[in-house]
Amino acid sequence: MSEMSAAYETQLAREQELTEVGDAARTLANKFPLSYWRECDKEEKYPWDFVKAFAEAGWMGIIVPEEYGGMGLGVTEAAVMLREIGASGAGMSGASAIHFYVFPPQPILRHGSEEMKKRVLPGFVRGETLMAFGVTEPTSGVDTSRIRTRAEKKGDRWVINGQKVWSTNAQNATKYLILARTSPRDDKRPLEGMTLFYADLDRKHCDVRVIDKLGRAAVDSNEVFIDGLEVAEENVVGEVGKGFHYLLDGLNPERVVVAMEAIGIGRAALDLAVGYANSRIIFDRPIGKNQAVAHPLAECWMRLEAANAMALRAATLYDNHQSCGAEANTAKFLGAEAGFLACDQAMQTHGGFAYAKEYHIERLWREVRLLRLAPISQEMVCNYISNKVLGLPKSY
Structure with a gap:
């Protein structure tokens, strides 16, 4: 051979x-x-x-x-x-x-x-441990170097105080992975001095408040106010002060997975739209026979397939320990756009019925919209590509 x-x-x-x-x-x-x-x-x-x-x-x-x-x-x-x-x-x-x-x-x-x-x-x-994740803060936005949550060493324990926002699962979680500052911010090395802690989500020291939001209501998002939460030394993840860099290791696979989730949701919406377009009879013909309906759905399929190919390429590179920053970010951008476009076009295909929850389109539309914002916005992806791939000056 x-x-x-x-x-x-x-x-x-x-x-x-x-x-x-x-x-x-x-x-x-x-x-x-x-x-x-x-x-x-x-x-x-x-x-x-x-x-x-x-x-x-x-x-x-x-x-x-x-x-x-x-x-x-x-x-x-x-x-x-x-x-x-x-x-x-x-x-x-x-x-x-x-x-x-x-x-x-x-x-x-x-x-x-x-x-x-x-x-x-x-x-x-085993699915027994549900963990919330505390990185984002209301005052720092995407500039993680400016988080204000602090952890101070007292004897053999760390004591954490601060506030987190958009902590998924905190209503039900028993554990909390928290990024906190363990040394003051240094303008020369702003991403140093942050540490990851694997903590108990102790309700005596964590006030968890659910956020009423647009979509994905089944999986809660929360503000968490942390007051005197103690964490044993054995629950420090890796080295003290290196926590942000540990998070960076997971950015590329997270982008790939988010892209694929958006692609999947887009495919679900597209399947519903195609089924409806084939069965809905107006003026004695299925509406899918009209190019004004058929062509946008065809375009959605092509966009989803292209995004899927890029996501699989990025995942393959990552699994083979090769550089994949450009591919992973591109996959996230294309996947989020293609997924949302498919859901939006499915709504247009269904017409007024799309607003009826029994058709399920509006739920998918609400949920997939999140992925154009999180875990990184489309604008931040463009920042990465323009700077790291095209060599343009950094804009922030």
Whole structure:
């Protein structure tokens, strides 16, 4: 077999593996119908049944090494899994519920002590440990170097005081991964001096207030006011002062996964729109026969496919320990745009019925809109590409 033929066979085998991952994840996700997600959204009810099903099937440990109870697979497989959850109609309510078991613990996996990893990671894999994530603050925005939450060493413990915002899961979580300043900000090295803490979300010291928001009501977002929260030295993640750099390690895989979640949601909306366009008869013909309906849907499909290809490329580079900053950021940008465009066009296809919750489009539209803002805005992606790829002057 020639070298080219061998490479082709390897590529086909890899594509088959990913297809099997996607099919298995989608089969499980499809057990939860659109009506389930409508109810979770309406009642602002955390999708515990969905989480339990994925935990029992072993999916929570998809990128955790086998020695800690996981599957030991890569970001590519995790991204495909989350894409298919979104595509099942679960939207961000389902994708976020699994996402926050899989990715926020990564700093612990990559930088925690061996003792911490053995103690902590199996709980995530089994779906028993739900953790909130505290980085963003209302006064700092995207300038994380200016966070005001402080941790002071007192004896063998750290005491944390401050405020966080947009902490997902804090209504239900028992653990809290917190980024706090452990030394004053230095203008010459502004990203030094911040430390990650794996803390108990102790309600005696953490006032958790839910944020009433546009979408993804099933998965809560919160403000958290921290007053005298104590954390043992053994729950410092990695080295003191290096916490922000540990977060940077997870930025590229997070962008890939968010892109795939948006793509999945876009595919779900597109499927609903195509079904409606084929069945809705106006003037004695299905509305899908009209190019004004058909062509925008075709464009949505092409955009989703292109974004998917870029996301898979970025994930493959990451799993092979190659540079992927440009690809991961591009995937996030294209995925968020394509996902939102598909949901918006699905609303247009349904016309006035899109506003009726029984058609499920408005929920997907509300949820996917978040991904143009978070975890990084489209403007910040453009900043990265213009500076790091094109070599233009930094704008901020």
